[in-house]
Amino acid sequence: MIEIKDLDHSPFPDKPRRIMKYVLVYCTAGKLNVQADHTVFNLKPGDVITITSGQVHSIQPAPKAKGFVLEFTLDFFCKDDKDIELIFHNGLFCHFAMNEVIPVDKDIMETQLALIREELQEQPYQYLISVHSRVALILVSINRAKVKRGDEIWKPEALFLRFLEAVRDNFEHNYTLAQFAKLLGTTEAKLNELAKLHAGKTAQNVIYGLVTSEAKRMLTYGDLSVKEVAYKLGFNDPFYFSNFFKKQTQISPKLYKEQFAG
Numbered sequence: 001m002i003e004i005k006d007l008d009h010s011p012f013p014d015k016p017r018r019i020m021k022y023v024l025v026y027c028t029a030g031k032l033n034v035q036a037d038h039t040v041f042n043l044k045p046g047d048v049i050t051i052t053s054g055q056v057h058s059i060q061p062a063p064k065a066k067g068f069v070l071e072f073t074l075d076f077f078c079k080d081d082k083d084i085e086l087i088f089h090n091g092l093f094c095h096f097a098m099n100e101v102i103p104v105d106k107d108i109m110e111t112q113l114a115l116i117r118e119e120l121q122e123q124p125y126q127y128l129i130s131v132h133s134r135v136a137l138i139l140v141s142i143n144r145a146k147v148k149r150g151d152e153i154w155k156p157e158a159l160f161l162r163f164l165e166a167v168r169d170n171f172e173h174n175y176t177l178a179q180f181a182k183l184l185g186t187t188e189a190k191l192n193e194l195a196k197l198h199a200g201k202t203a204q205n206v207i208y209g210l211v212t213s214e215a216k217r218m219l220t221y222g223d224l225s226v227k228e229v230a231y232k233l234g235f236n237d238p239f240y241f242s243n244f245f246k247k248q249t250q251i252s253p254k255l256y257k258e259q260f261a262g
Contacts, residue, residue, distance in 0.1 A: 002072035023051040030065030081158035160194040174234025212248040219257040
């Protein structure tokens with residue numbers, strides 16, 4: 001559900017890993033290099049970065065680096081639509097690879113993370129309610145920092161965010177837009193309306209983008225062949241998958257794997 005790690009006493013996830021949790025990395029001292037998918041971000045004291053569920057990431061600390069790693073599931077935090085909208089507000093944990101380093105209020109961040117650690121260790125009465133509130137306060141603090149530096153506010157609706165989660169959770173089924181609409185109890189027209197409003201593209205192209213990002217992760221960090229990646233993503237024909245991937249990225253999945261796989 002939720003876990004916090006003090007990087008003074010816990011091992012760093014220094015090798016690329018993928019977990020189905022939302023991850024927040026905060027630097028309190030020294031420097032941290034955080035890789036999210038293919039991009040490396042440099043954190044100094046007072047900086048935070050958020051990593052969405054399913055993103056491949058790793059942390060490389062410099063000597064004497066300190067900080068916190070907070071991990072929680074969507075089910076833990078998102079009790080209602082307001083929670084769903086907060087977790088994705090301003091692209092905090094967005095599925096569109098909008099990771100960025102954000103300088104935040106050190107007092108709020110360090111105080112709340114320390115209190116979350118204390119609550120989880122001692123587990124007093126109603127501690128999970130307290131922890132949920134403190135996570136919300138941290139997210140609000142990050143949003144305020146972004147607004148203060150002049151970022152444009154991005155506030156997608158909960159239904160659109162549930163759509164992104166549904167796509168992420170069902171890659172292997174290769175659902176059509178109509179099937180996603182039925183799964184979410186809405187219409188294709190409504191999903192297209194929200195996708196154009198919040199992402200500037202059709203709902204089908206949102207699906208294509210998320211599938212492409214997932215394919216890149218599989219090709220880069222896994223030991224799967226192109227054919228196996230195709231099947232994992234619900235493509236019955238590997239040749240069709242190769243054409244799809246090349247159309248989206250202008251490079252074949254075979255060449256992509258040769259260039260980026262470690």
